[in-house]
Amino acid sequence: MPAWGWPELATLFLHFVSLSLLAIGGAITTVPEMHRFLVTQQAWLAEDQFSSSIALAQAAPGPNVLFVAVLGWTVGMNAAGGAAAGAPAWAFASACVFAAMMGILLPSATLTYFAARWGQRNRERPTVRAFKLAMAPIVVALLVATGWILTAGHGSWVSHPGPYMLTLVSAAVVWRTRVHLLWLLGAGALAGAWGWV
């Protein structure tokens, strides 16, 4: 039986609610706070469970925010005694996924929905047009910067040239060709599995 009940489920939900509106630049920007809460404060997750949950969700298909679902699932499985505990554990882990995803999505999605509608209704206003024009070069540069930061996370390019080469090549291929993106990811996975990066 889960050692957990409604109060813990509500605590999990409210933790993600509290982070939702702070996640400017994506849910991934609030990872340090999630780590502090889930691993350090509540001890609901082990250190390696936390980092492998994020790595797995990053590599899997779909939006990166799904790492929150994997965190919720793992927290639930831990609390319910692991997959061996059978159907109740699976049901409880699913409830944790639901609580975590609703918490991280509801506040930000509601705000975005109404803000975007307002922007669309007022798109002919000079201030709205000026804002969108001004943001265009900033967000384009942000994308390039995000690619840079993700690669720099692997360490220095002198000691770890592999990831940098892989990032550079795939950026150039996306920019200049129409090769299907899955081929690139497959090549990256193989290169990694063989220990080249």
Added chain:
Amino acid sequence: MHTPRPASVRQLFWAFSWLALQGFGGVLAVVQRELVEKKQWLTPEEFVEDWAVAQIMPGANVVNLALIVGDRYFGWRGALAALAGMLTLPLLVVLGLTVALSGVAHQPAVQGALRGMGAVSAGLIAGTGLKLIAALKGNAMGALACTALAALTFIAIALLRIPLVWVLLGLGLPATAWAYHRLLAQAKTLGAP
């Protein structure tokens, strides 16, 4: 001129499901490929505008983008359909992988594959950014201002690691004022024959 658009809420759901399922390591590059290049529901300029809003609002960027694009075509039903498409099937896949890999996630080959895919997906995001530079050509702020803003943003975020909020305020507000000024100047030239 005929502009392509989704025919139904159902089509919107499947379009977003399909692109989300292709998005290993992030969906943005696929969204650009599918919605701008293949389906042509958005022009590159519209895509950059919507992406700007999606990025500035809190929450997952591609989730925000799904809401915005879905709402554009079918109101709240479209927003929900696009959101559900973006999340439902990938959620099942990622939880399936979590269960399947819970025993082997520590093996060096699996770790290496995850690292390799991570490096490629970083390149996909950067490459999409490089491609979208073309959408800045007609920007009313002018080429010089656009180049300067993009360079400053890259330096502030990638090299100096300044939090995004401060970059958006520090560069976004003066840039908006400049764009406003340029729009007024343009309107005046157009108004006086």
